[in-house]
Amino acid sequence: MTLSKQEMPKKSSFFETEQALNYEIEEQVMQLFASSSHVTSIESQIDEITNKFSQDFLSTLDANTHIDLDYLLSNFSDSQIPVQPASLESYLKYLDNNIVAHSIHTSSPRFIGHMTSALPCFVRPLAKLMTAMNQNAVKIETAKALSFCEREALAMLHRLIYNLDDNFYAQHIQNNLSTLGILVSGGTVANITALWCARNTALGPKDDFLGIEKEGLTAALDFYGYKGAAIIGSELMHFSFDKAADLMGIGTHRLIRVPADCNNRVDIQALRQAVAQCRAQNLLIIAIVGVAGTTDSGGVDSLAEIAEIAQSANVHFHVDAAWGGPLIFSQQHRHKLAGIEQADSVTIDGHKQLYLPMGIGLVFFRDPYMAKAIEKQASYTMRKGSFDLGKRALEGSRPGMALFLHAGLNLIGLKGYEFLIDEGIRKTQYMADRICTMPEFELLAEPDTNLLLYRYIPEHLRELVVKKQLTEIDNQLINECNERLQKIQRQIGRTFISRTTKTTTSFGKEIPIIVLRAVIANPLTTEDDINAVLNEQIQLASEISIETFL
């Protein structure tokens, strides 16, 4: 086919336009990457703009904007990637108006309902540095100094938990056969990793059997003569244990949730019975879990007693101290963790009470060779005898979060963390005391740490609460009131308290009660802030009462 003269120039100009566009794209993209002074200047401009966003965000006292979720839904409904790169200016404006503006002020002193807090100022510049360095902690070839730095930081926390001697640490801290701990993305992966190690150790290679790793769960249970496998712990165990039981093929029905007492600690007698029942049913107990700081109430199990049970049953003892682990920094409060040093594995979250950014879970092992049970290799990267941290880990490629951990331990120090922990608990006790003096509220358990469960009581029921004469219907009404209260408070956005549902209460009968849940971990939260949150609840509740409960 030959083209007419008329068509020729058209097509040619189309190509020229396309070429010009392509060149423009190339230029636009390359200026985002090139490490020239021109880029430095673009980056500085972005930095200046986003710094402003950060400052405004961090200095807002309100917990939240009161924007409707429905509005946000419709605002993020574009499923097409833009063809051309957006201009930096317009995207940053969009980002500020649509994302930053309607994010949660987790650092607000009046956002005291979840396990997020204000962070120390050094983490923000370090986040940028970490991203600039873009190390991949999976292997030494992409994270040279950082691999050793990570091992050092993990050893420091290992020592705080287990307090072994200088020789032990000299031998293991930088020995590539040893794993004192693993840095993971969060507490869930930490808990799964610990149970994975426990399972593979309990069902390891023996005689002709090559171990569960290679031959699988069914063959392993068969070889060792078990009818099934189980994990035992408090009914208040985090839902990551459900994930673990499901993922590992054990089944969530075999995640045995033992009742907790009215102080949210596992009932030791019931735990003992559960162990005996598993034995009687010929179930392998993969691990007994102690919780140090339950997610819903901060309760700390009696770890020493659980340790004893685990030891006499010869079972792996795991402590989920994702929340409560840092109590160990406090001379005043560390006794609550007594027994943790006997744990075979311990989970602690860096992004909770180590005041580090989201994405830092930690799992520690008393036996430095335990993680060998999950070791994997790959010729292109994970080599035997190397310092590749990815050899013994659930995750592969991962960022250099160790930078934050190392900085936190050094820049806050033992005494600094002690201060933060003590303050959180002191302020929680203050809030508990305040609640006890206020007829509008009922305190539901003396706080073990810095979580507080309480509820609002509508006026006409207050006397019955004091007399302990609430009926089930009364409780239902109180439940409705507290659920509405929490939702309205969240929606208005000035202050924030979360809610949970408890069934283990001291009401004779087991009925679900909806409770308000305060988490006091933000160093910026003052007694005034606590009073402001409570006063707002009283005011909002009185408005609900007028509408609904009279």
Next chain:
Amino acid sequence: MTLSKQEMPKKSSFFETEQALNYEIEEQVMQLFASSSHVTSIESQIDEITNKFSQDFLSTLDANTHIDLDYLLSNFSDSQIPVQPASLESYLKYLDNNIVAHSIHTSSPRFIGHMTSALPCFVRPLAKLMTAMNQNAVKIETAKALSFCEREALAMLHRLIYNLDDNFYAQHIQNNLSTLGILVSGGTVANITALWCARNTALGPKDDFLGIEKEGLTAALDFYGYKGAAIIGSELMHFSFDKAADLMGIGTHRLIRVPADCNNRVDIQALRQAVAQCRAQNLLIIAIVGVAGTTDSGGVDSLAEIAEIAQSANVHFHVDAAWGGPLIFSQQHRHKLAGIEQADSVTIDGHKQLYLPMGIGLVFFRDPYMAKAIEKQASYTMRKGSFDLGKRALEGSRPGMALFLHAGLNLIGLKGYEFLIDEGIRKTQYMADRICTMPEFELLAEPDTNLLLYRYIPEHLRELVVKKQLTEIDNQLINECNERLQKIQRQIGRTFISRTTKTTTSFGKEIPIIVLRAVIANPLTTEDDINAVLNEQIQLASEISIETFL
């Protein structure tokens, strides 16, 4: 006991000192947190200092410093957390000299051995903003706008893969019953999540059976009448599949690794046989895995053929496109992924060829209800009917990495990513062509994407290579030479190429050969850089040869 006058003042002064020290600690710690202008000024100072670190780091051409690992080992051997908070000034100096200085310049244009690259400049300021916002993507109460923003970004990539119609996206993009994708910490968790969903779907509830989630793997296989379970894919599958097979209780022996051809693509005939064998052995096939960009060589399986096999066997088809997924942006290269749109699940890594920071894995599902198979709830947070993203995820608390993904898709755009992909492959072809003209090297496979496998050949063996007359002993010698070459090059630190071991080569006999592995993904890498890397190898190898191989 009464104290003598001499002791009294001592003790009192001790307490006073302690109190003063405590007050000092309080002051030091609080100034790290308080959101006052004083803190802003401290933060600005840190920012200024760390910006300088970043700039120096990013502008270094060398891949690495030549410092010994032994030196680093001994430099990170402190297992005691400092008692007092370190001064910011001294810690930052320490950080620069000991960590930043000896980190890997993953953005160096001559670091072309791993899947890390220079990143677009906007990610660094955004990292700081993300950390300032400190959202927790696990639930809507700690990540309001970001939850919807994440869903939008995932839908955009879902559409790129599956290309379903407007109605589909309008229905699912912000529907809390639908899960188009999950943002996870990396490709490993993405792959595990996909297989977890596949397993739980294949062995779900039926009649009286409550499903594998609740009853476990052994009961599930028993109920459905299988002798065991298996996963089938190429021998070049990433080692995350070993982790998945182990963790999920299947056993790595039942991860069936089918041979790949000399172009690093799975042998389709052998795959078909493996499926038949599993059927014959009464094994449940949980998934058939196609690899789009093998980690060691970048090979892309014939996805359309695998899709057909999976479909006719009625088995879940998973595509691990952690590396190669973004080829879909390229009009020129996307045909290599043909068939990916038939996958039940697809893994793509944001921190690889989407040029985003480490810590972004993505898994997509064709069926928006598939992830229901792993859903979990918890009364304190993950509520039914909510927009809590943690309901259907392996991980719990996690950072707002969606911010980077959303920004990348908008600021680089379809055309920008196309340019980056095309350029990487173009430069890889350039390197392959160069290698073919250089007698010092042997190219080991035509590159499918932007990974290149080759090796150095000592001079006296070059003729035998051309004649294809190398003996096993010759190959051993070449192996030793390449391993030494890679280590020396890495140690000197000016340039970097990784190495891997291949067994699937065209040498008649299956012998392990050590090969050099280039990954060309850095937009800053020029043809000159590629030549510099090759020339350095020739020079270093000639020095090795003189010592060892003559």
